[in-house]
Amino acid sequence: MYLISACLVGQPVRYDAKSYTYPILQQLVDSGQAIIACPEMLGGLACPRAPAEIHGGTALDVLQSRAHILDNTGLDVTQAFLNGAYQTLRLAQKHHVSVAILKEKSPSCGRHWIYDGQFTGQLITGMGLTATLLQQEGIQVCSEHDFISAWPEA
Ligand code: SF4
Numbered sequence: 001m002y003l004i005s006a007c008l009v010g011q012p013v014r015y016d017a018k019s020y021t022y023p024i025l026q027q028l029v030d031s032g033q034a035i036i037a038c039p040e041m042l043g044g045l046a047c048p049r050a051p052a053e054i055h056g057g058t059a060l061d062v063l064q065s066r067a068h069i070l071d072n073t074g075l076d077v078t079q080a081f082l083n084g085a086y087q088t089l090r091l092a093q094k095h096h097v098s099v100a101i102l103k104e105k106s107p108s109c110g111r112h113w114i115y116d117g118q119f120t121g122q123l124i125t126g127m128g129l130t131a132t133l134l135q136q137e138g139i140q141v142c143s144e145h146d147f148i149s150a151w152p153e154a
């Protein structure tokens with residue numbers, strides 16, 4: 001079973017209430033091979049919401065209470081992000097998910113890249129909080145680009 005970031009299959013759950021459409025990913029959902037989740041919505045954040053970035057460390061540091069997630073107004077939203085990450089993990093475990101296909105560059109879902117915490121648009125190498133937690137718990141995590149480039153029918 002796959003778990004897919006909800007915003008990749010048309011759910012308007014991004015911070016700006018927008019979404020993306022990837023027919024290959026939608027097919028997985030429609031055929032019952034994938035469940036969808038938005039960690040930030042599961043964590044109780046509103047939509048639309050202020051954009052947030054990991055500040056002062058990595059996602060692993062956030063999991064170990066050594067860094068925070070702040071929105072662009074300076075509000076500390078770490079607890080909501082943690083709640084959402086653990087709820088997503090529980091959902092994944094309940095549905096026996098082996099692979100998560102998550103939205104690149106998100107502070108929750110990013111697989112290879114996240115923003116640098118300064119809200120300047122600068123990307124750095126790193127993973128989002130939910131991506132890190134799922135990977136720690138043995139779930140393979142890939143970005144939408146990883147998955148689509150490896151999919152034979154794409
Ligand atoms: Fe939700 Fe992840 Fe998409 Fe952000 S990237 S809107 S947390 S599913």
